Amino acid sequence: MNKHHYVAIMAGGIGSRFWPMSRTNYPKQFLDILGTGKTLIQQTFDRYKHLVPEENIYVVTSAEYVDLVKQQLETIPHENIVAEPSRKNTAPCVAYISFKIAQKDPKALMMVAPADHLVLDINAFVATATKALDFVDNINALVTIGIKPTYPNTGYGYIQHDAPEVTPGVYKVKTFTEKPNLELAKTFLSSGDFLWNAGIFTWKVKTIIDSFEKFLPEMYEVFHAEESKFNTPEEKEAIDRIYPQCTNISIDFGIMEKADNVYVIPASFEWSDLGTWNSAWENMEKDYFQNAVVGNYVMVYDTKNTMVHVPDNKLVLLQGLEGYIVVDTKDVLLICQKDKEQEIKEYVAEIKRNKGDRFL
Numbered sequence: 001m002n003k004h005h006y007v008a009i010m011a012g013g014i015g016s017r018f019w020p021m022s023r024t025n026y027p028k029q030f031l032d033i034l035g036t037g038k039t040l041i042q043q044t045f046d047r048y049k050h051l052v053p054e055e056n057i058y059v060v061t062s063a064e065y066v067d068l069v070k071q072q073l074e075t076i077p078h079e080n081i082v083a084e085p086s087r088k089n090t091a092p093c094v095a096y097i098s099f100k101i102a103q104k105d106p107k108a109l110m111m112v113a114p115a116d117h118l119v120l121d122i123n124a125f126v127a128t129a130t131k132a133l134d135f136v137d138n139i140n141a142l143v144t145i146g147i148k149p150t151y152p153n154t155g156y157g158y159i160q161h162d163a164p165e166v167t168p169g170v171y172k173v174k175t176f177t178e179k180p181n182l183e184l185a186k187t188f189l190s191s192g193d194f195l196w197n198a199g200i201f202t203w204k205v206k207t208i209i210d211s212f213e214k215f216l217p218e219m220y221e222v223f224h225a226e227e228s229k230f231n232t233p234e235e236k237e238a239i240d241r242i243y244p245q246c247t248n249i250s251i252d253f254g255i256m257e258k259a260d261n262v263y264v265i266p267a268s269f270e271w272s273d274l275g276t277w278n279s280a281w282e283n284m285e286k287d288y289f290q291n292a293v294v295g296n297y298v299m300v301y302d303t304k305n306t307m308v309h310v311p312d313n314k315l316v317l318l319q320g321l322e323g324y325i326v327v328d329t330k331d332v333l334l335i336c337q338k339d340k341e342q343e344i345k346e347y348v349a350e351i352k353r354n355k356g357d358r359f360l
Contacts, residue, residue: 004107005052005133006205008097011041011069011115012062012084016348017276017341020332021309024360029115030068033280033309035294040274041115045073050126051111051133058082058101059115060093083236085243091219091254092246094201095212096239099223102205103230109133110208112251113200116274118283124269132202132265135170142211142256143202144173146195146264147271152185155275155342157197157252160188161264173262176252195266199273201251208255215255219246276341277325281307307338332359 015028022028029041036043041059048057055077059069063083070081082097094112101108111129119125132143146159157178161171176197180188188194212220222245229238247254256262272279284292284307291300295310301319310316310328318326325341327334336344351359 001051001053002109002133003053003056004105004109006056006058006101006105006108006110007048007052008082008094008101008110008112009041009044009048009057009059009115010061010090010093010112011059011065012087012093013114013116015116016345018274018280019344019348020327020329020334020359024357025064026068027065028274030065030072033274034118034284039072040118041069042072044113044115044117045076047119047122047125048111048113050122051129055080058097060084060097062087079231083239085240088243088246088248090251091216091249092243094208094251095216095219095223095246096242098205098208098212099227100230100235102209103227106206108205109136109202110205111200111202114273117198117200118270118272118274120270120283124267128265128267128269129200129202131169135167135263135265136202136204136207140204140207140210140261142207142259142262143170144256144262144264145198145200145202146266147198148266148268149189149194149196152182152189153196154179154182154185155279156273157199158185158188158194159197159264160191160194161266163193166263170263170265173264176257178252195264196271197252198267198271199252201256207261211255211259215258216247216249219254222246276344277307277309277327277336278338278341280309281325281338305338 011029014024015022018028030039032039058080060082061069063085066081066083136143159173160175161173166172222242226238226242229235272283281292286292289304291303291306293308296312297315298308299317303318303321305323306321307325323338325336325338
């Protein structure tokens with residue numbers, strides 16, 4: 001493994017579309033959503049141990065989740081848990097970890113990835129990630145991994161690439177499209193030159209910092225002004241000054257969609273961003289009637305195509321459901337049609353307005 005290769009795992013989100021299991025004080029990246037015996041962040045950390053030295057894996061999370069990270073990743077050094085004082089989307093998160101690693105190792109290459117993705121074929125993933133690291137080692141490029149779409153998903157962003165390869169398995173990116181409607185998604189699928197955007201990025205830290213200077217100069221300036229404080233006892237005070245000055249913007253919108261040195265590597269490994277209950281259902285074992293069940297005492301009758309996630313100590317009997325999500329926790333019961341799952345985020349916002357934060 002190369003000592004100049006790093007991974008930053010982004011683990012600060014609240015996963016509102018996985019409500020009511022995912023809560024503000026215990027979000028989905030710290031849950032075993034699929035009933036595998038490991039939480040999503042544990043699976044992600046284990047996956048990247050195959051790629052870079054373990055001491056080069058950082059977790060960027062909200063300050064309120066630092067203790068959860070320590071509990072679930074027992075071997076990670078304390079200094080590798082990077083705490084954001086507030087949620088400002090992914091661009092400030094990437095800027096923070098990039099400046100921090102650059103201060104430690106100016107020659108660093110870095111991969112940035114969410115904590116809540118599911119990847120089933122580790123060997124295929126490592127091969128693709130290694131190709132990305134090798135590519136950016138020789139060129140000042142911003143690389144993203146694209147997943148070959150298998151159906152017209154409207155919950156993913158799409159990447160269109162040029163036809164000729166710039167090097168085997170690597171293509172220049174033409175366009176990014178955020179979450180298209182169904183008809184547009186079908187067109188993308190049939191065209192053959194669109195990929196799902198996995199949100200897994202690779203670059204030299206110097207290249208991404210230069211990109212901040214070009215496309216998000218105000219954000220660049222506030223980090224640059226305090227960069228000497230990173231990896232010192234003064235870092236926390238510096239970050240507390242920096243974050244209120246940062247725009248709430250994603251790295252995709254702030255940089256990736258504007259830069260002209262963006263490349264994509266198509267990957268064929270099984271992948272899901274596990275953004276919704278439907279995506280969990282797609283990746284779970286199912287019975288003959290396509291029901292996916294987590295819970296020791298669940299009985300289903302005349303029920304098809306349904307996602308059930310309930311406590312192991314509760315008897316749950318379901319009859320006559322088709323195409324539903326059923327999630328039971330100690331204080332919330334959710335019963336929702338699967339094709340309405342994109343509205344769960346709206347329901348959570350309405351609960352906050354009408355019932356306060358108690359159930360969030």
